[in-house]
Amino acid sequence: MNESLDDRASLEPDDRQSSPPVRNHVPALVGPLGGLELDPPITTDALTHLTRRILIVDHRNLLSRSLRLPAFAAALVLLLSPAARADHEVVVTNGEHELLDAPVTAVLPKGLAGKSVRLVADDGKPVVSQSDKKEGKPALTWIIPKIAPKQTLRYKLVPGEAATAPAGEGVEIKETGEGVEITINGKLFTVYRTKKGVANKPYWWPIIGPTGKPVTRAYPMVEGAANERDDHHHHRSLWFTHEDVSGENYWHEVDKAASTVHQEIVDIQNGPVFGEFTARTDWIDTKGNKTADDIRTMRVYNVPDARLMDVMVTVNASQKELVWGDRKDGMFGVRVAGTMKVDAKKGGTIRNANGVENKEAWGKRAPWCDYFGPLEGETVGIAIFDKPTNLRHPTYWHVRTYGLFTANPFGIGYFKGDRKKYDGTYVVPKGDQLRFDYRIYIHKGDTEQAHVGDVYAAYADPPEVVVK
Template identity: 45%
Template sequence: MTRYLASLLLIFMLASTIMADRFSVEKESDKVTVNLDGKLFTEYLIKSGAKPVLWPVIGPNGEPITRGYPMREVSPDEKDDHVHHRSFWFTHGAVNDTSFWHEGGDSTGNIVHREFLTVEDGDEAVIETKNDWVDRHGDVICHDVRKLTFGVTGDSRFIDFDITLTAGDKPVTFGDTKEGSFGVRVAGTMRVNADKGGKIVNSHGQENKDAWGKQAPWVDYSGPAGDDIVGIAILNHPKSFRYPSHWHVRTYGLFAANVFGLHDFKGDSSINASHTLQPGESMTFYYRVLLHPGDVKGGKVAEAFEEYSKTEKASK
């Protein structure tokens, strides 16, 4: 009888483990902590510098895979350049007469958290927020609603980042500049210039410096974090505005999707790829950030894009 009860208890414990939610969230006034299987995955900070960010971001091997500076002191493997490259963010360098990409000075603005719309845990975690874009003059010129979904697929983790930007009561122009828009700064050890095995590859097979400014459905940035090779792939959904994106991806560690910077990317000042939202008009971007073990092949990035590209998204 005792053995029978012990067996039932073991079955119950195993079933409870299988059925338990993988993600838990802890909401505070200034951040939301996302845990995966009881361990830190990331934190959504409503303000770091001049914008909301994710930091730290923990990869599939348990190591941080985005740069820690300037949220903490610079580490030996990092460079203390570009203070506005804060781990994981969305901004743009020319919105009317204001830069939301840079920090400090008379020409910059702030993306100000207004409210949490959704904070959920379960098999996936969801954070949805509304944010005001406050220009250099102190005026709210547009707002965004961003939805971040955190999940697991196989040995990889993912963060779906969906953002809709809506103009206020006046037109808003997102200018043609390379300084934008959806960005990640990879860990110092992963950057190509660290000469530790870091590598950039896009969906067309273009590598490292040759991937800069190119148009592609996805780009992968892999390199060592801790004792393992891991990768960050950004996948652009076909329903995203101006799909497929161009990429402001650098060998020093910047990794950004930018659909507006064509005159820089193509080296042609006659090109104007800016876009104006009329009052009340919106545009929506969809990305999946895949955090995978191994390089682009080991992480099965091409297959992951095919799967992601078939997910339902609204056309905007």
């Protein structure tokens, strides 16, 4: 689609000299001085040219005295007003760390809200971007593949349709009979499974990594798979729940287990940069009573050679006080593919942000933890990032050499080995809420080869974005 610009703004300097006399356009441009704005906006150069023409015309007394001052003042207001400018500079300034695969978001100025805008890099090339919201305000999101420490990147926001990815590329989300299917560039990434009667919780399975192979265990969804143990049938690929919430067990799949029950999908967004959906879930106790509910949003980014997904869960104590018990079995959990686990003795490795490895990483605190190993001839890994705003960040890791891998801020007594001295119980009063934010990074290679620390830094300490 062509950029929607005022004809005057698109003229070359020589063409402007032969444009119709300005007096034919002034009445439409001047109007009342209060709240004056052009739609679509015109460029600063065009406004400068317009102001000069008004002064020339006024000098020749072709305007009446009643229009002389308003005409000049109106053009000057348009020239200086940020809301009427056709382009804005976006300045992205990085901090102390090199960042990789960094999603960044710019809040749009009021003059551009609700309008089509294009993001252009400093070299003049358009940048693939997508409409978004930040703190309820219209915004634009794109991904910076790499930015060095202290580096500054500059862009321009100009009128026009945003640059898009080639046909068939992007993140697409759609509802199916099994739940919600997510594809990246036309290839399956995962299915968020919500079908009732299958498990006591929604879960993600399969999860396809950047090599095209599933990176989580298939059991119990598939029995008899190679390299897998048929233990812990409640470890369903990737899930979110806890063993003790107000005395109810939402973790294990047993006759007396409580459940988190999917209610509805309330929003879906597809696009070239990310896909996102929001689901509403009820927490039901063993007597069939609703004890709480949550809103969970899942955003999947379109990054090359990796998979990047944000999971944001806000649990509302809508029915009564919620007591999160000190238990080791919780909360945001993964069960890695059989060949990747340490116990397979094929090179599988657990490594956290502090360099602690394998069984020594169990119960330790760290801002992130990575579990990598061989998968059909290639090394892949799954890293979970704990957002700094989360409760008790950096979190504790319930990570086992047999393949279990969870972030758990509550099981402190278990992890410290002294439940009399330490108690991780946490109370959320009725009417309050507790939010959890995690990012999953599925990568090729080991921790160092995948630069897990740099990708985490983009999540924990994103670059500053200023629109001028």
